Amino acid sequence: MSYLPKSVACLAFLVGTIFLPFSVQAQADYPNKPIRLIIGFPPGGSTDIVGRIVAQKLGERLGQTIVVENRPGAGGTIGAELAAKAAPDGYTLTIGTTSTHAVAAGAYSKLPYDPVKGFAPISLVATTPYLLVVNPKVPANNLAELVALAKSQPGKLNYASAGNGSTTHLAMEMLNDVAGINVVHVPYKGNAQADLAILANDVQILFGSMPALLQNAKADKIRPLAVGTAKRSAALPNVPTVAESGYPGFEVALWLGVLAPTGTPKPIIERLNKELISIVATSDFKALMEKNGAEPVSNSAEQFGGMIRAEVDRYTKVTKNIGLKLD
Numbered sequence: 001m002s003y004l005p006k007s008v009a010c011l012a013f014l015v016g017t018i019f020l021p022f023s024v025q026a027q028a029d030y031p032n033k034p035i036r037l038i039i040g041f042p043p044g045g046s047t048d049i050v051g052r053i054v055a056q057k058l059g060e061r062l063g064q065t066i067v068v069e070n071r072p073g074a075g076g077t078i079g080a081e082l083a084a085k086a087a088p089d090g091y092t093l094t095i096g097t098t099s100t101h102a103v104a105a106g107a108y109s110k111l112p113y114d115p116v117k118g119f120a121p122i123s124l125v126a127t128t129p130y131l132l133v134v135n136p137k138v139p140a141n142n143l144a145e146l147v148a149l150a151k152s153q154p155g156k157l158n159y160a161s162a163g164n165g166s167t168t169h170l171a172m173e174m175l176n177d178v179a180g181i182n183v184v185h186v187p188y189k190g191n192a193q194a195d196l197a198i199l200a201n202d203v204q205i206l207f208g209s210m211p212a213l214l215q216n217a218k219a220d221k222i223r224p225l226a227v228g229t230a231k232r233s234a235a236l237p238n239v240p241t242v243a244e245s246g247y248p249g250f251e252v253a254l255w256l257g258v259l260a261p262t263g264t265p266k267p268i269i270e271r272l273n274k275e276l277i278s279i280v281a282t283s284d285f286k287a288l289m290e291k292n293g294a295e296p297v298s299n300s301a302e303q304f305g306g307m308i309r310a311e312v313d314r315y316t317k318v319t320k321n322i323g324l325k326l327d
Contacts, residue, residue, distance in 0.1 A: 030090055030267075030268055030271065031062055031063075031064045031090065031091065032064075033064065033091065034064055034065040034066065034067055034091075035059075035062070035064060035065075035066045035067070035090070035091050035092070035093060036066070036067045036068075036069050036091065036092050036093070037051060037054070037055045037066050037067065037068050037069065037093050037094065037095065037258075038069050038071055038079045038080075038082055038083045038086075038092065038093070038094040038095075039051045039068060039069070039070050039071070039079060039094070039095050040071055040072060040073075040075075040076030040077065040078060040079025040080050040094070040095075040097075040100055041070065041072050041076055041079070041162060041163075041189075041190040041191065042070055042072040042189055042190035042192055042193065043070055043192065044190070044191070044192030044195075044212070045162060045190040045191030045192045045195075045209075045211075045212050046128060046191050046208070046209035046210065046211040046212045046254060046256075046292075046294075047076070047095055047097055047191075047209075047256060048068075048070065048190075048192070049211045049212065049292055050095070050125065050126050050128075050211060050256050050289070050292070050294060051068060051095040051256070052068055053285070053288050053289075054095070054125055054258065054276075054279070055067075055068050057279045057282075057284075057285060058258075058272075058275055058276065058279060061275045061278070061279065062275065066093075072163075072189045072190050073163065073189060074163060074164065074165065075099050075100070075103070075104060075107075075162070075163040075164055075165030075166040075169065075326075076097060076099045076100040076104070076162075076163070076165075076166065077100060077104050077108070077111065077112070077113075077165065079094065079100070080094060080096065080100040080101070080104070080113055080115070081112045081113045083119070083259070083260075083261060084113035084114075084118035084119060084261055084262075085113070085261070086261050087261070088120070088260065088261040088262060088263030088264040088265075089264065089265075090260065090264055090265065090268035090272075092260065092261060093122070093258055093259065093260050093272075094119075094258070094259055094260075095125075095256055095257070095258060095259075096115075096119065096121075096256070096257050096258070096259045096308070097167070097254060097255065097256050097257075098167045098252075098253070098254050098255050098311065098315070099162070099163075099165065099166045099167045099168075099170075099254075100115070101115040101119075101259075101308050101311070101312070102115070102308070102311035102312050102314070102315040103165060103166070103167055103169075103170050103315045103319065104165050105312045105315065105316055106312075106315050106316030106317070106318070106319035106320060106324070107164075107165040107170070107319050107324050107325065107326045108165065108326050108327050109325065109327055110327055115308065115312060116305075116308060116309055116312060117262060118261070118262055119259040119260065119261065119262055120259060120260045120261065120262050120263070120264045120269055120301070121257065121259050121301050121302075121304035121305040121308060122257070122258045122259055122260060122269055122272045122273050122276060122301055122304065123257060123258055123272075123273050123276040123277060123280075123298045123299055123300070123301065123304055124255060124256070124257040124297050124298055124299050124303075124304050124307070125256055125257055125258060125276060125279075125280055125296070125297070125298060126255070126256045126280075126289055126294040126295060126296055126297060127253055127254065127255045127256070127294065127295050127297055128209050128210045128211055128253065128254045128256075128292075128293055128294040128295065129209075129210050129227040129228055129229040129233045129253055129254075129293065130167065130168070130171045130207055130208065130209055130210070130227065130228035130229070130252050130253060130254060131207070131208060131209070131210050131213050131214075131217065131224055131226075131227055131228075131233075131236070131239070131293075132146075132171075132175070132205070132206075132207045132224070132225045132226045132227070132228070132242065133198065133205070133206050133207075133208065133213055133217060133222040133223060133224050133225065134146060134198075134204055134205050134206075134222065134223050134225060135198050135199070135201045135203075135204050135205075135222065135223075136220070136221070136222065136223050137201055137204075138157075138204050138205070138223070140223075140225065141223070141225075142225055142226075142240075142245065143225050143226045143240075143242065143245040143246065144245065144246060146205070146225060147179045147181055150179075150181035150182070150183055151180070151181055154181070154182045155182050155184060157183045157184070157204045157205060158183065158184045158185075158186050158202075158203040158204055158205070159172045159183045159184070159185060159186065159203055159204070159205035159206060159207065160186050160187075160188055160193075160194035160195075160197045160198055160202075160203040160205070160206045160208075161185060161186070161187050161188065161194060161206075161207075162187075162188060162189075162190050162191045162193075162194055162208070162209075163187050163188065163189055163190065164187045164326050165326045166187075167209070167252065167254055168191065168194065168206070168207055168208050168209065169185065169187065169324075170252065170315070170318065170319065170322075170324065171207040171228055171252045172185070172205070172207040173185070173322050173324055174250065174252060174318065174322060175207065175242065175247075175250070176322075177321075177322045178247045178250060179247065183205055186202075186203050191208050191209060191212035191213075192212060194206055194208060194212075195208065195212050195213060195216065198222055199216065199221055199222065206222075207228065209254045210227075210233065210235060210254075210292065210293030210294065211292035211293055211294055213293075214235055214236070214292060214293040217236065218236075224236055224239045225239070225245075226239060226240055226241060226242045226245050227239055227240075227241050227242070228241070228242055228250065228251060228252040228253060229241060229251060229252075229253050230243060230251050233293060234290070235290070235293035236293070255307075255311075256294075257304055258272065258276060260272070269301055270301075273300065273301050276298055277298045280296045280297065280298040281296075281298070
């Protein structure tokens with residue numbers, strides 16, 4: 001029988017009773033201070049609307065304040081980079097979207113973060129259609145009329161987006177491509193700013209996400225022509241899809257989910273996933289999503305990660321096909 005020297009035994013005891021329990025205890029006490037939720041778009045846009053609802057509901061369940069930090073710019077990639085480089089301790093989360101975690105992978109050759117390897121997926125929280133709208137002064141009441149107008153005035157009509165590389169940018173470029181039109185891109189720093197631009201008739205067209213546009217569309221301040229999803233939206237059931245308006249197979253939508261930096265402890269990811277799934281299932285959350293034209297949806301961390309990988313592959317092919325490069 002062999003024995004450890006007394007000094008080594010004492011050191012082993014200290015490691016076992018101080019350092020390991022400290023790590024376990026830190027996770028068991030999580031969260032014991034405010035959490036920040038980084039949103040890569042300005043206040044008032046679709047990601048911000050959904051993100052703030054998630055922050056409020058998740059904070060209530062965790063018993064801690066979740067502070068929303070808007071870091072807009074470059075199609076949401078500035079905020080995503082900040083989140084990817086944050087300490088992986090569970091106290092920095094972000095809302096990842098189709099723009100930041102799918103489109104950006106194909107649109108930027110030097111993206112400053114890896115949308116797959118740089119994050120620990122937690123759960124999807126919502127999906128929402130993209131809505132093609134025009135200023136009421138535009139003489140087009142449906143997609144066919146808009147395409148005819150654009151073809152009669154090539155390069156004369158402008159469209160807004162939430163920024164270079166955003167899905168609102170990609171959606172309209174996809175429509176430009178399939179319809180054979182030339183509508184000029186005017187990028188803004190988020191959906192809210194793009195919405196203001198079309199309300200003021202600074203631009204004529206916007207293919208934006210539903211939460212940022214729905215109330216103005218219902219108030220007839222902008223005219224909805226089509227939705228980008230495969231089926232019509234329950235929020236605007238009389239508005240046809242792009243596919244049924246003459247472009248079969250056209251489909252683009254916004255998904256939003258919560259992620260943490262890679263390396264965030266698994267017990268924390270599991271806790272957050274459990275809470276988000278519970279939140280998404282509540283009637284209150286569903287009502288808030290439906291009010292904004294979004295569909296509540298959740299999944300496991302593994303399923304969300306697999307979805308992101310598939311979306312990166314899909315949109316990389318799309319950006320390549322239409323020649324969209326941002327650097």
